[in-house]
Amino acid sequence: MHLLGGVEAGGTKFVCAVGTGPDDIRAEIRFNTTTPEENLAQVIRFFQEHHAQTPLAAVGVAAFGPLDPDPSSPTFGYITTTPKPGWAHTDVVGPLREALGVPVGFDSDVNGAALGEHRWGAAQGLDTFVYITVGTGLGGGGMVNGKLMHGLMHPEMGHMQIPHDWDADPYPGFCTYHGDCWEGLACGPAIQDRWQFPAEELPPGHPSWHLEAHYLALGLVNIICLLSPQRIIMGGGVMQQRHLFPKIHEKVRTLLNNYIQKPAITEHIEEYIVPPALGGRAGVLGALALAEAARAGAPSGHQQSAEKS
Amino acid sequence: MHLLGGVEAGGTKFVCAVGTGPDDIRAEIRFNTTTPEENLAQVIRFFQEHHAQTPLAAVGVAAFGPLDPDPSSPTFGYITTTPKPGWAHTDVVGPLREALGVPVGFDSDVNGAALGEHRWGAAQGLDTFVYITVGTGLGGGGMVNGKLMHGLMHPEMGHMQIPHDWDADPYPGFCTYHGDCWEGLACGPAIQDRWQFPAEELPPGHPSWHLEAHYLALGLVNIICLLSPQRIIMGGGVMQQRHLFPKIHEKVRTLLNNYIQKPAITEHIEEYIVPPALGGRAGVLGALALAEAARAGAPSGHQQSAEKS
Ligand SMILES: Nc1ncnc2c1ncn2[C@@H]1O[C@H](COP(=O)(O)OP(=O)(O)O)[C@@H](O)[C@H]1O
Ligand SMILES: Nc1ncnc2c1ncn2[C@@H]1O[C@H](COP(=O)(O)OP(=O)(O)O)[C@@H](O)[C@H]1O
Ligand SMILES: [Zn+2]
Ligand SMILES: [Zn+2]
Numbered sequence: 001m002h003l004l005g006g007v008e009a010g011g012t013k014f015v016c017a018v019g020t021g022p023d024d025i026r027a028e029i030r031f032n033t034t035t036p037e038e039n040l041a042q043v044i045r046f047f048q049e050h051h052a053q054t055p056l057a058a059v060g061v062a063a064f065g066p067l068d069p070d071p072s073s074p075t076f077g078y079i080t081t082t083p084k085p086g087w088a089h090t091d092v093v094g095p096l097r098e099a100l101g102v103p104v105g106f107d108s109d110v111n112g113a114a115l116g117e118h119r120w121g122a123a124q125g126l127d128t129f130v131y132i133t134v135g136t137g138l139g140g141g142g143m144v145n146g147k148l149m150h151g152l153m154h155p156e157m158g159h160m161q162i163p164h165d166w167d168a169d170p171y172p173g174f175c176t177y178h179g180d181c182w183e184g185l186a187c188g189p190a191i192q193d194r195w196q197f198p199a200e201e202l203p204p205g206h207p208s209w210h211l212e213a214h215y216l217a218l219g220l221v222n223i224i225c226l227l228s229p230q231r232i233i234m235g236g237g238v239m240q241q242r243h244l245f246p247k248i249h250e251k252v253r254t255l256l257n258n259y260i261q262k263p264a265i266t267e268h269i270e271e272y273i274v275p276p277a278l279g280g281r282a283g284v285l286g287a288l289a290l291a292e293a294a295r296a297g298a299p300s301g302h303q304q305s306a307e308k309s
Numbered sequence: 310m311h312l313l314g315g316v317e318a319g320g321t322k323f324v325c326a327v328g329t330g331p332d333d334i335r336a337e338i339r340f341n342t343t344t345p346e347e348n349l350a351q352v353i354r355f356f357q358e359h360h361a362q363t364p365l366a367a368v369g370v371a372a373f374g375p376l377d378p379d380p381s382s383p384t385f386g387y388i389t390t391t392p393k394p395g396w397a398h399t400d401v402v403g404p405l406r407e408a409l410g411v412p413v414g415f416d417s418d419v420n421g422a423a424l425g426e427h428r429w430g431a432a433q434g435l436d437t438f439v440y441i442t443v444g445t446g447l448g449g450g451g452m453v454n455g456k457l458m459h460g461l462m463h464p465e466m467g468h469m470q471i472p473h474d475w476d477a478d479p480y481p482g483f484c485t486y487h488g489d490c491w492e493g494l495a496c497g498p499a500i501q502d503r504w505q506f507p508a509e510e511l512p513p514g515h516p517s518w519h520l521e522a523h524y525l526a527l528g529l530v531n532i533i534c535l536l537s538p539q540r541i542i543m544g545g546g547v548m549q550q551r552h553l554f555p556k557i558h559e560k561v562r563t564l565l566n567n568y569i570q571k572p573a574i575t576e577h578i579e580e581y582i583v584p585p586a587l588g589g590r591a592g593v594l595g596a597l598a599l600a601e602a603a604r605a606g607a608p609s610g611h612q613q614s615a616e617k618s
Contacts, residue, residue, distance in 0.1 A: 066569070081570040128460035140535075144453035144460070151437035151453070151537035152571055159568055160531040163472050177568040222469040226449075226535045228460030259468055259486040260375070261390045262461055 002057035002295055005047045005100075006287030009063035009092070010109065011084060011136055014039055015284045018050045022120050022278060022285055026050070036090040044099045051100060060105035060290030061092055062112025062283055064137075069107045069154055077106045083176065105287075105294030109133070110141030110155075111148045112286030113276065117233055118143060119289045121277035126230045130223055131276070132157065134216065135236035138183035142229065158183030162218040169194070169211055186215040188238050204243045213244055217251035220273065224252070224260065231264075235276040248273060311366035311604060314356045314409075315596030318372035318401070319418065320393060320445055323348055324593045327359045331429050331587060331594055335359070345399045353408045360409060369414035369599030370401055371421025371592055373446075378416045378463055386415045392485065414596075414603030418442070419450030419464075420457045421595030422585065426542055427452060428598045430586030435539045439532055440585070441466065443525065444545035447492035453536065467492030471527040478503070478520055495524040497547045513552045522553055526560035529582065533561070533569065540573075544585040557582060 001020040008015040013032055019025035029046050033039060047056060066082060068075045077093025093104045107115070114131035117123040123131075123143070130142035140157030142149050149155050164173070164180045173180030174190035184190060191199040195208050202208050220232060238244075249269045256265065264272050276282040310329040317324040322341055328334035338355050342348060356365060375391060377384045386402025402413045416424070423440035426432040432440075432452070439451035449466030451458050458464050473482070473489045482489030483499035493499060500508040504517050511517050529541060547553075558578045565574065573581050585591040 144458065145456040147454040149453065149537070152533075152539050152573055153537045153569065155537050156534045156569060158534075159565075160534040161472055161527050161564065163470055177566045178564075218470050222531055223535060224461075225465045225467075225469040226532060228458070228462050228464050230461050255470065255487070256468075257486045260462065260465060264461055 002292070003050075003054050004288050004291035004295070005050070005056045005059035005102075006284050006289075006291055007043055007059065007061040007063075007096075008109065008112070008283035008287050009033070009039075009061055010283070011064045014043065016043055016046050017284045017288065018047070018056065019288060021288065022281065028284070035086050036092075040092070040095050044096065047096075047100055056100065056102055056291075058103040058105065058291040058295035059096055059100060060107075060112070060287040060292070060294060061096070062107060062109045062287040062290060063092060065108050065139075066153065066156065067092075067106070067108060069111070069150055077104070103291075103294040103297075105290035105292075105298070107148060107290055108139070108141050108154050109283055109286075110139045110157075112141075112290050113235065113278075113282040114142045114233070114286065115148060115289040115293070116278055116282050116286030117276055119292075120285060121282065122233050122274050123231060128227065128229050129231045129233065130157075130227060130229045131233045131235070131282075132220075132223075133236035134186065134234065134238040135188055138187040138219075138236075140223070142227075144227065157219070157223070158187070160219065160222060162215065162222065165211075165214070182215070182219040186212060186219070186238075188236075191238065199238055199241075204241070209241065209244060209247065212238070213247035213251050216244070217248050217255055220248065220252050221255045224256070224265070231271075232273045233276050234273060235280075235282055239275060242275070245270070245273065245275070311601070312359075312363050313597050313600035313604070314359070314365045314368035314411075315593050315598075315600055316352055316368065316370040316372075316405075317418065317421070317592035317596050318342070318348070318370055319592070320373045323352065325352055325355050326593045326597065327356070327365065328597060330597065331590065337593070344395050345401075349401070349404050353405065356405075356409055365409065365411055365600075367412040367414065367600040367604035368405055368409060369421070369596040369601070369603060370405070371416060371418045371596040371599055372401060374417050374448075375462060375465065376401075376415070376417060378420070378459055386413065412600075412603040412606075414599035414601075414607070416457060416599055417448070417450050417463050418592060418595075419448045419466075421450075421599050422544065422587075422591040423451045423542075423595065424457060424598040424602070425587055425591050425595030426585055428601075429594060430591065431542050431583050432540060437536065437538050438540045438542065439466075439536060439538045440542045440544070440591070441529075441532075442545035443495065443543065443547040444497055447496040447528075447545075449532070451536075451538065466528070466532070467496070469528065469531060471524065471531065474520075474523070491524070491528045495521060495528070495547075497545075500547065508547055508550075513550070518550065518553060518556065521547070522556035522560055525553070526557050526564055529557065529561050530564045533565070533574070540580075541582045542585050542591075543582060544589075544591055548584060551584070554579070554582065554584070
């Protein structure tokens, strides 16, 4: 097995790991997201120490976005138009490749997590599935036809438009661009802003959770209608409220109203919409999987196919 | 060139053609959609006449759905749970294969049209794009990563949930399953039912068209956020109202609010959301393209890749 480096570059924290997979993580480090200069220096220092002992075959970065995952683009490897202060138009891959001299894979945090779940988790053997995170933001990625989702850019699932129940919920939404898009209605900070309590402090019986399940289910219905995934994996801080899953299952079935008569949905929905098998480690393990793809010649998982083991 | 047969099996009419592509259609026939027995007999008779003169290499069927496009499924080639009277659980591929003795390709009408546009029309050279039809129903298909969209089943894009502007539009929606899903708000019969005039008789200045462009744009925003297509092609009877395109372009840009800063959307949206290059022939030409895929060994375009010419 090749020794790989993985970087989960999140909006609030970075996690870096060296290893070959879930059962073989040799070292791990975490630090807060500050400035590109400081964070990239920290990443490079961590990997250089290990590289000096056992050379790394490749490094993978799963980052917040929007970003450019297209290897044929001049800004491949950049975090592009992010609203996060200080991070717009940041070259992430360039400095790492220069300092470490190894191939560097690069994709969105959610595509990375999807690749990790495909390789070692809840999406093994599938060729069309979606990974959603509900945390500080709300985002989604996944595979279609055995390859990670790209296209013009990469999915920005959190910004789709869903029906806003203004009578039950006068809260205008948290998204600076769209107000009440999916993310604006259902991300963690929206819960906190609406109820004036951090989501993690709201008890399971609180009415917030029915509303949250309702909004999450609406977005999932759209994903099901647009993509026909074989499974949907839901991670991120908010989904640690495990009681959300049965609520979501029921609401998705009610909303679809038996239109899509596939047993996966009509009979076994609890195996269709599931938590990540890799839990909170999906992100950094996904970055390792991106590293493995880059080592094999696919810098952004563009060539990463489902057939590949 | 191999001589191919194509069947566009629509909810109101069937179109069958024999030929090799857009510039070489040797014969064409149209008849109303009635019962499976009658229509399949008509299809078989038409192809048998040609088969007797010049043998066909394969036949492709692009059909209304829901249907089963998975070649490994026992109900491959069936129209499955359609609400259309008399057509639920109809084996379409079996009788054709038996009567004609050639490979039969099978996919949704919109995936067929997408394949036709990919081969000869507005999606040439793209690997991730969507084809939408706005007619009696509202449906979508397309390619992701160079292959037609399948998954658990196939997309049912018309049944996603979008915000319903109840103040401006008290009309409850036309979908028997969901009321005001995308199709329920924006398909041709919804326009007729809401305004009590057939869509084709409403003048371009009528307020219906602003509302229609608004609803269509909401669905397109969701498609852009979920799939990040390189282009969206919009066909079907309602889109013959060409003045809808500039209205849709403006509304999509307003709704996205510069969140996705790709020039294809921010600067050249009139080349991003476009009518079919094959016009009303996208359906039957798509069926020919499905026939070609079946001849090459891909019964539902499952293996049909963008690399293939
Ligand atoms: N156990 C929990 N229950 C509900 N919400 C939580 C929980 N843990 C974290 N959150 C919420 O999730 C958000 C943070 O998301 P998280 O996925 O942990 O990080 P990030 O998205 O920044 O990577 C915050 O809005 C927080 O309130
Ligand atoms: N020129 C037109 N302008 C507006 N609406 C039209 C036009 N032609 C057809 N339609 C509407 O489109 C629907 C029929 O869709 P069409 O795509 O022609 O057939 P189908 O969807 O059955 O294959 C009807 O609701 C009709 O009112
Ligand atoms: Zn938004
Ligand atoms: Zn519907």
